[in-house]
Amino acid sequence: MIRLLRATLLVVSTTVATSSCSTVRDHPSAATVERPRIAVVSAFDAELVALRAATTITDTRVVNGRTHYLGALAGHDVVLMLSGFSMVNAAMTTQSLLDQYTITRIVFSGIAGGVNPTLNVGDVTVPAQWGNYQEQLFARETPTGFAPARVTTPFANFGMMFPQGTSVTVHGAPADSLERRFWFAVDSGALATAQSIAPQVQLTRCNGEGDCLAHAPRMVVGGNGVSGPTFVDNAAYREWVWTTFHADALDMETAAVAVVAYENRVPFIAFRSLSDLAGGGAGQNEVGLFGRLAAANSAAVVIEFLKALAPTRAVERP
Numbered sequence: 037m038i039r040l041l042r043a044t045l046l047v048v049s050t051t052v053a054t055s056s057c058s059t060v061r062d063h064p065s066a067a068t069v070e071r072p073r074i075a076v077v078s079a080f081d082a083e084l085v086a087l088r089a090a091t092t093i094t095d096t097r098v099v100n101g102r103t104h105y106l107g108a109l110a111g112h113d114v115v116l117m118l119s120g121f122s123m124v125n126a127a128m129t130t131q132s133l134l135d136q137y138t139i140t141r142i143v144f145s146g147i148a149g150g151v152n153p154t155l156n157v158g159d160v161t162v163p164a165q166w167g168n169y170q171e172q173l174f175a176r177e178t179p180t181g182f183a184p185a186r187v188t189t190p191f192a193n194f195g196m197m198f199p200q201g202t203s204v205t206v207h208g209a210p211a212d213s214l215e216r217r218f219w220f221a222v223d224s225g226a227l228a229t230a231q232s233i234a235p236q237v238q239l240t241r242c243n244g245e246g247d248c249l250a251h252a253p254r255m256v257v258g259g260n261g262v263s264g265p266t267f268v269d270n271a272a273y274r275e276w277v278w279t280t281f282h283a284d285a286l287d288m289e290t291a292a293v294a295v296v297a298y299e300n301r302v303p304f305i306a307f308r309s310l311s312d313l314a315g316g317g318a319g320q321n322e323v324g325l326f327g328r329l330a331a332a333n334s335a336a337v338v339i340e341f342l343k344a345l346a347p348t349r350a351v352e353r354p
């Protein structure tokens with residue numbers, strides 16, 4: 037998840053050694069695919085830096101202004117990419133990946149705002165399903181209250197804002213058939229693998245400046261996550277999100293990626309470490325202090341997750 041206050045983060049820049057670099061046209065052909073890969077995606081550079089450093093990068097390609105890092109990570113052929121901030125960029129760049137490569141699964145790694153009151157900054161959430169909670173109808177206000185013209189989900193409103201769900205293709209139906217869905221499930225096998233590594237994963241408690249979390253961070257698998265195009269730093273809205281959706285975390289990209297994965301029938305999972313409490317914490321928003329720590333915790337879990345998967349890296353030919 038990347039939300040607007042992430043501008044306070046110090047973006048860590050790294051030098052990546054590559055064997056070659058190429059630029060792909062704005063409309064690349066699927067014929068350029070050379071082997072199946074796992075897509076590892078983050079919204080902005082500080083979320084991807086640790087994953088990129090752990091990858092043996094063999095090639096880079098620029099597609100529609102986005103750098104794709106091709107190589108090997110934890111026994112898998114991968115392509116790493118920054119989606120960019122927010123829902124539109126996340127959807128656009130994820131679809132571009134699927135158009136350019138044979139993607140076997142999508143793994144998203146990043147930071148998020150904490151919603152569940154039992155969770156703390158630094159914890160890593162792995163929700164079982166994601167919803168686009170800010171696809172909404174803004175209702176007409178009348179003397180007797182709000183009068184929405186149509187509401188297609190059972191969720192409670194926040195003032196004039198009524199959640200609607202996302203219009204998506206009906207699988208198995210005639211072309212152009214659409215339906216509204218709210219929840220998009222992650223891959224069940226990937227979720228089970230994430231659950232298997234939770235007891236032994238090592239998470240960081242202190243940042244590089246010596247600031248330490250009050251609680252030892254932990255990994256939480258299951259539950260719900262929600263995404264929308266706004267940065268949330270408001271206690272009342274956070275409480276509504278928890279009461280209405282029982283979401284552990286909220287961000288600005290994951291549900292968009294989940295929708296693209298659903299439409300293309302590609303397995304998907306997301307790891308989101310809590311950088312702040314979305315307005316629920318005392319004092320200032322915590323992202324400036326613990327954003328990089330949260331990003332590193334998410335990346336550490338993703339690496340352990342990939343290690344736990346059966347190796348898929350192709351055998352190199354002489």
